[in-house]
Amino acid sequence: xxxxxxxxxxxxxSNEHAxxxxxxxxxxxxxxxxxxxxVVNNQGEITEATRQRVQAAIDELGYRPNxxxxxxxxxxxxxxxxxxxxxxxxxxxxxxxxxEQQCDELGYSLFLDLVSQPDDPNQERILDxxxxxxxxxxxxxxxxxxxxxxxxxxxxxxxxxxxVFLSMQSQPGxxxxxxxxxxxxxxxxxxxxxxxxxxxxxITGPKAxxxxxxxxxxxKSTMEEAGLTVSPSLIAESYWSAAxxxxxxxxxxxxxxxxxxxxxxxxxxxxxxxxAIHQTGRRVPxxxxxxxxxxAPESAxxxxxxxxxxxxxxxxxxxxxxxxxxxxxxxxxxxxxxxAALTLIEPELIVRASSK
Amino acid sequence: xxxxxxxxxxxxxSNEHAxxxxxxxxxxxxxxxxxxxxVVNNQGEITEATRQRVQAAIDELGYRPNxxxxxxxxxxxxxxxxxxxxxxxxxxxxxxxxxEQQCDELGYSLFLDLVSQPDDPNQERILDxxxxxxxxxxxxxxxxxxxxxxxxxxxxxxxxxxxVFLSMQSQPGxxxxxxxxxxxxxxxxxxxxxxxxxxxxxITGPKAxxxxxxxxxxxKSTMEEAGLTVSPSLIAESYWSAAxxxxxxxxxxxxxxxxxxxxxxxxxxxxxxxxAIHQTGRRVPxxxxxxxxxxAPESAxxxxxxxxxxxxxxxxxxxxxxxxxxxxxxxxxxxxxxxAALTLIEPELIVRASSK
DNA sequence: TTGTAGGCGTTATCAA
DNA sequence: TTGATAACGCCTACAA
Numbered sequence: 008x009x010x011x012x013x014x015x016x017x018x019x020x021s022n023e024h025a026x027x028x029x030x031x032x033x034x035x036x037x038x039x040x041x042x043x044x045x046v047v048n049n050q051g052e053i054t055e056a057t058r059q060r061v062q063a064a065i066d067e068l069g070y071r072p073n074x075x076x077x078x079x080x081x082x083x084x085x086x087x088x089x090x091x092x093x094x095x096x097x098x099x100x101x102x103x104x105x106x107e108q109q110c111d112e113l114g115y116s117l118f119l120d121l122v123s124q125p126d127d128p129n130q131e132r133i134l135d136x137x138x139x140x141x142x143x144x145x146x147x148x149x150x151x152x153x154x155x156x157x158x159x160x161x162x163x164x165x166x167x168x169x170x171v172f173l174s175m176q177s178q179p180g181x182x183x184x185x186x187x188x189x190x191x192x193x194x195x196x197x198x199x200x201x202x203x204x205x206x207x208x209x210i211t212g213p214k215a216x217x218x219x220x221x222x223x224x225x226x227k228s229t230m231e232e233a234g235l236t237v238s239p240s241l242i243a244e245s246y247w248s249a250a251x252x253x254x255x256x257x258x259x260x261x262x263x264x265x266x267x268x269x270x271x272x273x274x275x276x277x278x279x280x281x282x283a284i285h286q287t288g289r290r291v292p293x294x295x296x297x298x299x300x301x302x303a304p305e306s307a308x309x310x311x312x313x314x315x316x317x318x319x320x321x322x323x324x325x326x327x328x329x330x331x332x333x334x335x336x337x338x339x340x341x342x343x344x345x346x347a348a349l350t351l352i353e354p355e356l357i358v359r360a361s362s363k
Numbered sequence: 364x365x366x367x368x369x370x371x372x373x374x375x376x377s378n379e380h381a382x383x384x385x386x387x388x389x390x391x392x393x394x395x396x397x398x399x400x401x402v403v404n405n406q407g408e409i410t411e412a413t414r415q416r417v418q419a420a421i422d423e424l425g426y427r428p429n430x431x432x433x434x435x436x437x438x439x440x441x442x443x444x445x446x447x448x449x450x451x452x453x454x455x456x457x458x459x460x461x462x463e464q465q466c467d468e469l470g471y472s473l474f475l476d477l478v479s480q481p482d483d484p485n486q487e488r489i490l491d492x493x494x495x496x497x498x499x500x501x502x503x504x505x506x507x508x509x510x511x512x513x514x515x516x517x518x519x520x521x522x523x524x525x526x527v528f529l530s531m532q533s534q535p536g537x538x539x540x541x542x543x544x545x546x547x548x549x550x551x552x553x554x555x556x557x558x559x560x561x562x563x564x565x566i567t568g569p570k571a572x573x574x575x576x577x578x579x580x581x582x583k584s585t586m587e588e589a590g591l592t593v594s595p596s597l598i599a600e601s602y603w604s605a606a607x608x609x610x611x612x613x614x615x616x617x618x619x620x621x622x623x624x625x626x627x628x629x630x631x632x633x634x635x636x637x638x639a640i641h642q643t644g645r646r647v648p649x650x651x652x653x654x655x656x657x658x659a660p661e662s663a664x665x666x667x668x669x670x671x672x673x674x675x676x677x678x679x680x681x682x683x684x685x686x687x688x689x690x691x692x693x694x695x696x697x698x699x700x701x702x703a704a705l706t707l708i709e710p711e712l713i714v715r716a717s718s719k
Numbered sequence: 720t721t722g723t724a725g726g727c728g729t730t731a732t733c734a735a
Numbered sequence: 736t737t738g739a740t741a742a743c744g745c746c747t748a749c750a751a
Contacts, residue, residue: 026494026497026728028727028728028729029728029729030728038737038738039737039738039739040728040729040730040738041730041731041737041738041739042736042737042738044729044730045736045737047729048730051736051737052736052737053736053737054736054737057736057737069522071491071494071495072495072728072729073435073495073497073727073728073729074495074496074497074729075431075434075435075440075496075497075727075728075729076435076727076728076729076730076743077728077729077730078431078729078743079429079431079432079435079727079728079729079730079742079743079744079745080728080729080730080731080742080743081729081730081743082743084431089475094450094456094459094460095453095456095457095459095460096456097451100450100451100452100456101451103450103451103475104450104451104477107475107476107477108477108479111476111477116474116476116492116496117474117475117476118472118473118474118475119445119459119463119473119474119475120463120467120472120473121460121463121464121467123464135427136472138382138427139427139428139429139430140430140431140472141382141429141430141431166425248660249660249661249663249664250663250664253664275660275661278661278664279664281666282664282666285666304604304605304631305605305631305634305661307605307606308605308606308609308634308635308637308638310637310638310641310666382744384743384744384745385744385745386744394721394722395721395722395723396722396744396745397721397722397723397745397746397747398720398721398722400745400746401720401721404746407720407721408720408721409720409721410720410721413720413721428744428745429743429744429745431743431744431745432727432743432744432745432746433744433745433746434727434745435726435727435728435729435743435744435745435746436726436727436744436745436746436747437727437745437746438727720751721750721751722749722750722751723748723749723750723751724747724748724749724750725746725747725748725749726745726746726747727744727745727746727747728743729742729743730741730742730743731740731741731742731743732739732740732741732742733738733739733740733741734737734738734739734740735736735737735738735739
């Protein structure tokens, strides 16, 4: 037998860490490899006696099935991949936690691929390596920014494993999971209106971002429905950072000194805005109320504590993976397509001192 | 030939996304599979004519090598795994970014496994799945807390693929990469001393954490060398959170009202401490200077902007992967062991308004 | 320069 | 209940 006995393996050199195979176990237990395989996957009927003998051999040798070989014949790897941007930021990292948790629960291993920018040109190359690794499905967790979905050419999806997209504009044929940014922004704006504020400004995120546009739309529609003016003098665009928020706030206060509230499109922006407001001597919330978006844990300790919109991003991650799992299973069973679904998670307003 | 022609594959059903194999390409190009293999891996001499014919077939069919099959033969997967805790926090997420970047650069795919607590009992199970997937190496990015290294039994390491550990106490035989927490804390304490402060308190992280103990040791040794008293009344222990920092600061101010500086063991702790200080009406830095640890991007926008210790965690991630890569290569070439190495990255003090 | 045979470690089929 | 044998897709060694 050309096999692979333990002795041969050991002779490969003590540095080379060799793995035990079915062959080795079978030899030790005095059965065929198929029998060992059956024990490992507990399938088929096996005499209790042989099962125990095999199990003893497995334990003695410390056998672990080689998932690669198994995947080759099974045509499934029990592996998902997540392509993500920005895990050093609060939101994306929470989403990642949700994704990983659910993968673990469903028995998937998870490949992590990061892009340094949402419009990273590497995205097609990444897709290639994922295909080469035969992942069962993909979570596309890069936010939609500018033209960074242009690689999604018609017909391409059919030649790829199932994909769930996060945080992007609804599109026929795509399965998407996202926070309802529009509704979150509406809650924020409505809350300020309910507090009696009338000149409510907004600091948006970069307008190239779908999420920023949605939050803007939520603010705008709520203002209009309340009969409040939506003039350009109430609008400032900013990067997502505190530095951006500070600059945008300074600009707003210069162009419209009598605003009495601000909706900041992220907690970081709100933090910067708070600094800019304090610098002018205005008091929060007496002179100016402010609401953020994210519910970062620190935001409860800003000065004053920040009212904000809580995005349930861990939940988004969970749902994305569960939906992906369903798509995978249904393809496998040759069932008709799972209807492409758009799942929107409702955010929740957290009211703190900065707005009351 | 029992092969795997494109036609057969298509007949598997339009829902089942079938992969093209060397067989398919070879058939279309009218050559042997080995020739195609050579083209794919551009090895051996091949006539330009056949190369082009094969390449054309590859493009036409959209062939992608099956990495699983290749790994099976090559006995290497070009895959690393990172076992991590806390990527929803700033520090760990930065480390993760560094790890992923370097993996990408060196051509590794990266498996992500998260534990929900540093002492998560799942860690051995995770190790098992990584072995089953035949990863080439592992980054152990769970901070050392309490007894959570007890799975590391003597002799175990030899039976595992190479592992690089992050953030733990130096230990013979282990390769470790970490920030020099001790030195960072010393810089912080020395800075406060240089500013003329004398009653310098510390809010430590949980003492079960190695990192917290190191930072404490750095503060303590620097105080002692400067001839300053190190009494228990200057010490408070806290969780890493802002909430913890607030509570610890309140306690400190109660037990020792005349402290003139605080070293907070994380930026989050510092944020909470700032709030507690403000509540008592004390001014920062006039009455009380404060220094944090992390250099989170928000810390520049705290009130006042926070002096802090910048941990170069992306760099730690880079170095961890590079060291791991070396260990893998040297094992492969049967070379003598790579000396187990301890790499400490020096942090850098960032001085802002909170301490001057 | 190209092709054939055999094996990587596993599972499925079909006999025994 | 068990065991040969043939895949899975690729690569190495050796021939042609």
